[in-house]
Amino acid sequence: MGGLDRTVSHGATLDRVLVRAPGKLNVFFAVGDVQPDGYHDVASVYQAVSAVEEVVATPSDDFTIAVTGSVDVEGVPLDDRNLAIRAARLLASETGYTGGVHLVVDKHVPVAGGMGGGSADAAAALVACDALWRTGLPVARLHDLASRLGADVPFALLGGTAVGTGRGDQLSPALARGRFDWVLVTDGEGLSTPVVYGELDRLRAQRRPDIAPDAGDPVVDPQVLQALRAGDAATLARAARNDLQAAACALRPALADLVADGIGHGALTGLVSGSGPTVAFLAADPDAAAMIGERLAEEGHDVRHVHGPVGGTRVVSAS
Incomplete structure (x- = not known):
């Protein structure tokens, strides 16, 4: 599509x-x-x-x-x-x-x-x-x-x-088949993209192996594309990745707590979107998304349910 x-x-x-x-x-x-x-x-x-x-x-x-x-x-x-x-x-x-x-x-x-x-x-x-x-x-x-x-x-x-x-x-x-349901938690205070990239560079300079860049040019994990072609949210959740997430969470530690919270409510995974601070939780289906969103809203978060593609x-x- x-x-x-x-x-x-x-x-x-x-x-x-x-x-x-x-x-x-x-x-x-x-x-x-x-x-x-x-x-x-x-x-x-x-x-x-x-x-x-x-x-x-x-x-x-x-x-x-x-x-x-x-x-x-x-x-x-x-x-x-x-x-x-x-x-x-x-x-x-x-x-x-x-x-x-x-x-x-x-x-x-x-x-x-x-x-x-x-x-x-x-x-x-x-x-x-x-x-x-x-x-x-x-x-x-x-x-x-x-x-x-x-x-x-x-x-x-x-x-x-x-x-x-x-x-x-x-x-x-x-190619992506089917529908993927996401629960978004938004934050009124944005994060600057250049600042997040700068923080990633700073963290990498500390030789942190968990966020080191791939050798050579960055490439997409084939498992991500396979999951999208199959319409398989569970497999996509296992392969999803955002290298900027560590930097965004370092600048705003509450984001890491929020990701863990959403997963605890049943999300398949939680990703900081781009440079943040929006967090996107992948749900198994629309009903699961509604339940996750309801629980996060009860905790005072600004929540919306979207789907793609x-x-x-x-x-x-x-x-």
Whole structure:
């Protein structure tokens, strides 16, 4: 499942385009050693999940944005620091479009939670503006622009399940059968991705063998791909991995306690999502997810139940 859908009927100039883009979980995330430029090569398996962002694009003389949502959006920038605005400006620059756009972003992916919400906004803005402005870029060109905006943006376009290598933006679709149910525990206080990577480098410099990088370029464990193809949540739980988890837990020790707590309530495994601090618990089925979520909610956690894989960025309506 997956793939960019931006079908828009030809005709008069559009006044409004609504696009949805999915958040993601990293069900596997191997991080290579730090490179001379300070970045890390990774080997990731992304899964798009049913927590989605909605972006409405309408014509404007300038580039402006408003943000609402079911998650805390207080810290979301409303200027050119916002990745959706940067995406719209990049598309205009690359296509010679001389107007602007007003974007209304309705967020349902936790902010700074390691689930790619900002990247989903950028992907949605690219697709929405492409439709609104009738620029008609080929899909490959949109993916190129997406990769220039951030490593997670191309996957938000694609959706479904995919292997990411290099900086995470070199994508190969992966087959996943069935449905995987996740219980998310979100945290209002985000973790900075660069800080988490820096902490991983610091911990590795202490020669900790449990988090040492793989020899050579990082690769995806074949067992992960086999589990996804089989729709086997129990096998996926045994093979799932996030090399950033130790660093995130070192920066925020309560995350390690939370992971143990969720597993104690019946989760097959618990993963810090990306650089965190969202924790994703894999459940055996929807009923198990409901039970795990109920117990975690009773303990005062902010909980939501999502499933994957779901499709990529798509135009919902255009008029």
